[in-house]
Amino acid sequence: xxxxxxxxxxxAAGGRSAQLAHTxxxxxxxxxxxATAASTAAYTALxxxxxxxxxxxxxxxGQTPSxxxxxxxxxxxxxxxxxxxxxxxxxxxxxxxxxxxxxxxRALPAGSGVVFKAGPxxxxxxxxxxxxxxxxxxxxxxxxxxxREHLAEVARRHGGGTAATADVEVxxxxxxxxxxxxxTWNPRLGILGGLSILGTTGIVVPYxxxxxxxxxxxxxxxxxxxxxxHVAGCTGSTSEKVAxxxxxxxxxxxxxxxxxxxxxxxxxxxxxxxxxTICGGFAKLSKLAAGHxxxxxxxxxxxxxxxxxxxxxxxxxxxxxxxxxxANTGLAALQLCAAAGVPLGDLVAVTARDESLAVLRGAPVxxxxxxxxxxxxxxxxxxPRGPGDTGQGSPLR
Numbered sequence: 417x418x419x420x421x422x423x424x425x426x427x428a429a430g431g432r433s434a435q436l437a438h439t440x441x442x443x444x445x446x447x448x449x450x451a452t453a454a455s456t457a458a459y460t461a462l463x464x465x466x467x468x469x470x471x472x473x474x475x476x477x478g479q480t481p482s483x484x485x486x487x488x489x490x491x492x493x494x495x496x497x498x499x500x501x502x503x504x505x506x507x508x509x510x511x512x513x514x515x516x517x518x519x520x521x522r523a524l525p526a527g528s529g530v531v532f533k534a535g536p537x538x539x540x541x542x543x544x545x546x547x548x549x550x551x552x553x554x555x556x557x558x559x560x561x562x563x564r565e566h567l568a569e570v571a572r573r574h575g576g577g578t579a580a581t582a583d584v585e586v587x588x589x590x591x592x593x594x595x596x597x598x599x600t601w602n603p604r605l606g607i608l609g610g611l612s613i614l615g616t617t618g619i620v621v622p623y624x625x626x627x628x629x630x631x632x633x634x635x636x637x638x639x640x641x642x643x644x645x646h647v648a649g650c651t652g653s654t655s656e657k658v659a660x661x662x663x664x665x666x667x668x669x670x671x672x673x674x675x676x677x678x679x680x681x682x683x684x685x686x687x688x689x690x691x692x693t694i695c696g697g698f699a700k701l702s703k704l705a706a707g708h709x710x711x712x713x714x715x716x717x718x719x720x721x722x723x724x725x726x727x728x729x730x731x732x733x734x735x736x737x738x739x740x741x742x743a744n745t746g747l748a749a750l751q752l753c754a755a756a757g758v759p760l761g762d763l764v765a766v767t768a769r770d771e772s773l774a775v776l777r778g779a780p781v782x783x784x785x786x787x788x789x790x791x792x793x794x795x796x797x798x799x800p801r802g803p804g805d806t807g808q809g810s811p812l813r
């Protein structure tokens with residue numbers, strides 16, 4: 417198991433870090449962080465003959481957790497090395513809590529780079545619309561980058577020089593992963609054979625509904641007490657970065673909304689601020705646009721029929737609308753519309769903004785919405801609008 421808490425997440429006066437501390441819940445680690453730790457340990461043994469235990473990694477935000485190895489094996493002649501880490505999801509009710517994440521590393525010819533392979537219990541992408549090509553192992557982009565960086569550092573430490581890169585095959589597997597995946601959305605998304613290796617920060621943020629909603633309220637209170645006139649409700653760390661970049665907001669004006677859009681809107685309805693920016697992933701905000709206030713995947717789904725109707729309003733013909741309705745994911749629907757010049761992202765943003773205003777019930781709050789993709793690129797925006805505005809809600813272009 418890894419150490420219980422990420423470093424560098426102490427209490428602050430307000431903003432996301434203060435919300436996290438206020439919940440009182442124990443953080444955990446993503447499958448991506450576990451795979452990075454396991455692959456780092458395995459490659460270290462492959463080059464040096466010894467497994468580091470515990471193995472320490474650096475997460476995208478600078479935290480440096482250490483992970484104990486649950487299993488290790490070095491093949492004769494150092495042809496391969498395998499290390500495994502047990503995932504600790506903290507206080508989050510994660511179906512992968514306790515799963516054994518293994519990484520087997522094998523040397524490849526110079527110039528090969530890092531090649532990822534799906535081992536037992538890790539899925540393979542079989543449909544378009546995900547951030548990975550069809551046929552690729554379901555190891556998401558951020559965990560891949562984390563592993564590449566850590567493996568390159570191992571190569572440098574073992575005499576490869578400052579420009580060293582790793583030329584290895586990394587096979588990621590999860591014990592009983594195919595069975596666990598039946599409790600996830602992977603089969604419906606066309607990820608077959610097991611789990612996805614996920615994570616954008618390396619940290620699993622625990623979600624107790626009552627604790628998290630209480631932390632949102634505390635965040636609003638802190639922002640108001642500091643005299644903030646503009647706050648942003650963000651679905652995660654990537655959307656938070658986008659909101660800060662676009663609006664230059666201080667930390668205590670940032671609300672980690674997570675999936676609880678309704679909690680933000682209802683509390684701000686009773687405790688208004690002049691302006692609320694809602695920023696999040698396109699798929700999540702399409703749920704808000706469709707009238708859902710809880711954006712968690714277990715409690716609301718992306719409605720492709722709804723997206724098809726929005727696409728029609730944006731000029732899509734029936735063939736495109738039908739393709740959107742049958743798309744594998746919200747991202748796939750967005751890509752289809754973008755290729756045809758239909759501003760589906762803007763249409764979702766405008767509709768989400770108007771749904772938010774309806775929840776606010778005339779409270780003196782102007783709302784704008786920013787939709788982003790998985791890489792943090794803005795794919796849709798709606799300009800600020802308040803209860804007294806008479807505009808027709810034209811999307812920003």
